Amino acid sequence: MNCLQSWPAPVVRVQSLSDSGMQMIPDTYVRKPCDRPSSLDQNLIPSHGDQIPVIDLQELFSGNPSTLSLLHTACSEWGFFQVVNHGVSHRLMEQALEVWRQFFHLPVEAKQAYANSPTDYEGYGSRLGVEANAKLDWSDYYFLNYLPLSLRNQNKWPSNPSTCRKLTAEYSEALVKICERLTKILSENLGLESDHIQKAFGGKETGGCMRVSFYPKCPQPDLTLGLSPHSDPGGITLLFADDHVEGLQVRKDGNWVTVKPVPNAFIVNLGDQMQVISNGKYKSIEHRVIVNSTTERVSLAFFYNPKEDMTIAPAQKLISNSSPALYPPMSFREYRSFIRTKGPSGKSQVESLKSP
Template identity: 35%
Template sequence: MDSSQLLPQSHGSVQELAKELKLDVPQQYIQEHREPTVVRNHSSPFPSIPVIDMNDFNNIRESDKDPLINLRSVCQEWGIFQLVNHGVDKLLIKKMKEEVVNFFNMPVEEKVRYKLLAGDYQGYGQTILHKQDQKIDWADRFYMITNPVHRRKSNLLPEFPPVLRDTMEKYLLELQKLAMYLFGLTGQAVEIDKQEMIDAFDDGMQSVRMTYYPPCPQPDRVIGLTPHSDAAGITILLQVNEVEGLEVKKDGVWIPVSFLPDAFVVNIGDILEIMSNGIYNSIEHRATVNATKERISLAMFFNPKLEADVGPAKTMTTNTGDPPLYKTLIMEQYLKDFFSRKLDGKTFLERMKIRYGEAGTET
């Protein structure tokens, strides 16, 4: 696939297209069968996603299992939560937000220095097309691998404007520490040995996505980010500006997320669902857009090492005696299979599931 297939011929970005639109959105962005968002009413308000307070885990006693029980329940029932008192410096977060806004405010001629190249999925651009009739998300995004360092593209982060590059490097380090702490807690909550989590995730594959959702004159007819679950262990999302749009699918209904000040939104990805042997929920989510306001977000994805096994955690299945519900793959093969999109109409988690016959043997 060449780069002309990745973006509309006449526009380098949806951001630029949106500046020229008066009413009608081009057909390639129109989603005719978009599922509606639940409507709030006073008699039956929709639920809010749970909140996890990191202070609950400070100096936790061996006998006090309540915070871990609550975390397990949240990850099982919801697969997503807002994280407060997370310890990441507020001034660094503020600076990171400013620099992401500055990136998208650069002239398009500067941003295309980082554009998606033919056959690649890292860089700046729109939805990567896998088939001719695929709809395009109403968003511009910049995606890149940040760890391991030797896998970084030399034309991306190293070539960022100095302030953005330095701020991003500091932010990556802080969130790496936070992610490892969360992996330890989520593993402990389902009795996965701490060393098994460290062996899988320490210095693992990490990536970042900055996303810009322009205003749209027909917001109910487009989608900012197509419904999906994340091919990750966990995702840590920072809401860059005050415009919301993230929605999660709970009990068959799309529920909007209202962000708390200074909170991160953390969601469970496919890999942690697999490692927990199906206890945790890799939640389906999407992004909608606003009629008059832009929305900007910054997501970080944390995965195992590329050479690590991805499968039900051995210490957990040994402890419980439960049979593994998912296959085991090397992380690098897992990513190749996921991004190939050759799933025969199934989700990747469905393809990874092991089927057992009546005699308990794998089919």
């Protein structure tokens, strides 16, 4: 992939722009009027009942029928839900978030030692996609691989703060356990064998990676976005973020709904590969991130994905004369190369694959 060897322009750290005290953001971050968030847009203000479902994982894992039904509805109608009583230590969650906040507040020179490239994205970055003249997001990030073990290289993880590697590994291990149990229940809810999704993802070679996002204060938050609209290309995403500042928005029925995070909960969303495996019964939903002028925001997004060389296709059991396959088989590596070239592009990738 020669087109992915280098960024099309010098990389600017958004945090440095924010810290400079500038009052007007550069044009490359300014969105077209139709793509800007607006506090005057009533679609941004959720009414009662317009929040993503909250699911008790203890009830779910115990097989409570009403909770299983709630999960099925959440996956079919929202593609998003929050989980509580998930068993992950709240202290570990807060420590993981805080150690990454400390990393982003290190001197630029210390972070630059981990600067990434579009060949694999691992490391410290500030843009997605390599298309020239693209509108950029008001955020910096750190991307790292966790699974499979063959891709895990802790030398690419920050050694400063000193506890970063240890906490990141402990946190990731805890989230993998949740994802493994979720794939079993999601498979059964779709009427598949309980290990169908796990096998489709690669079994013991299933992929896992993390994107830590830092959204600095922005002097003109009404003109830009922290993360462009997109659906996640992979399998299952678990998000933990600062709960004192809202940022995530989900597109529901054509409107943008601002998610109100439940304290100590994970926000879970399904990626495009889940939509493909379920033959469209479960949805990967478009979402974006807004920023504000007074408060920074840190988020940890853990992605539980198919192994790169796994070919993903609709489950045979979900295909019939009345419900033909909506998507062609495609390797996850091939699929993900789209977003790494174009950057976040709404639902354009998965929708473009649908059979005419």
